[in-house]
Every structure is written in C-alpha cells, then in structure tokens.
Amino acid sequence: xxxxxxxxxxxxxxxxxxxxxxxxxxxxxxxxxxxxxxxxxxxxxxxxxxxxxxxxxxxxxxxxxxxxxxxxxxxxxxxxxxxxxxxxxxxxxxxxxxxxxxxxxxxxxxxxxxxx
Numbered sequence: 001x002x003x004x005x006x007x008x009x010x011x012x013x014x015x016x017x018x019x020x021x022x023x024x025x026x027x028x029x030x031x032x033x034x035x036x037x038x039x040x041x042x043x044x045x046x047x048x049x050x051x052x053x054x055x056x057x058x059x060x061x062x063x064x065x066x067x068x069x070x071x072x073x074x075x076x077x078x079x080x081x082x083x084x085x086x087x088x089x090x091x092x093x094x095x096x097x098x099x100x101x102x103x104x105x106x107x108x109x110x111x112x113x114x115x116x
Contacts, residue, residue, distance in 0.1 A: 015079040019054040022082060025103035026050055027062060028090055029075060034111045042112070046092040047073060048099045066097045081106045 026048070033043040047068060053061035059077040064070070075081070085102045092099065 013078045013080060014056045016056065018079045018082075019056070019060070019077075022051045022060065022079070022104065023054050024050065024052075026099075026101075027082070027104045027106055028085065028092070028099055028102050029062060029073070030105070030107045032107070032109045034109060036112045036114045038111050044094065046094055048092065048097070048102065049073075066092075066099075067095050075106065075108070081108060 027050070028046060028048045031043075031045045031047075032041060033045070034040060035042050047062070047064055048066055049062045049064040049068075051060050052063045052072075054077075056077050058074060060075040062073045062075055064073060082104045083106070085105045087101050090099045090102060090105075091097070
C-alpha cells in the first residue's frame with residue numbers, strides 16, 4: 001500500500017484531474033460527527049457552496065452559500081469523497097434550506113479522539 005492509498009486499498013485518495021474538475025462546482029457536504037466510541041452520533045451537519053480551490057497538500061476550499069454565505073471551509077484532500085449528484089431538490093435537514101441541482105455531494109465522518 002502506498003501513502004496515497006487508504007486502508008481498503010481503493011487507490012489514490014487524490015486524483016489531480018478530478019480535483020481540478022471540481023473547482024467551480026456546487027457541492028453539498030455532509031458531516032457526521034461520532035463520539036470516540038466510533039458508533040454514537042453526536043451531530044450531523046450539512047453545508048453547501050462552491051469549490052474555489054483544490055490542493056493535494058491542503059484539500060478543497062468550499063465557499064459556503066445560503067445561511068453561511070461569506071464563510072469558507074476546507075475539506076480534506078480526498079477526491080473519492082465526492083459523488084455526482086442527481087438533478088433535483090435537496091433539502092438540508094439542519095437548516096431546511098433547499099439546494100437545486102448541485103453538481104456533487106460529499107460525506108465526511110469525523111470521529112472524536114479517545115482521551116486518556
């Protein structure tokens with residue numbers, strides 16, 4: 001396994017051509033925050049916006065829209081986390097905002113560290 005592969009051996013986490021193609025695309029990003037046990041969901045958050053930058057060393061810059069217009073967020077440098085979105089209306093559960101025809105969705109799971 002190389003440094004660019006994940007534990008499941010799914011291939012490189014960063015595809016430079018795909019990353020470049022994501023710049024300018026509209027994305028809905030979902031985050032599931034788990035407790036340190038890895039099973040208990042502490043929070044679910046959804047945001048949406050346009051990817052304005054992509055670097056293998058730092059990740060994707062997401063310029064947020066809707067209720068969070070003016071904020072930016074950096075997503076990890078993993079192109080496998082993006083899936084083409086089907087056309088339609090997407091209602092964000094936390095805010096009730098509706099996003100029409102986004103280009104991609106992405107889902108991220110964040111597990112709290114075990115504190116000793």
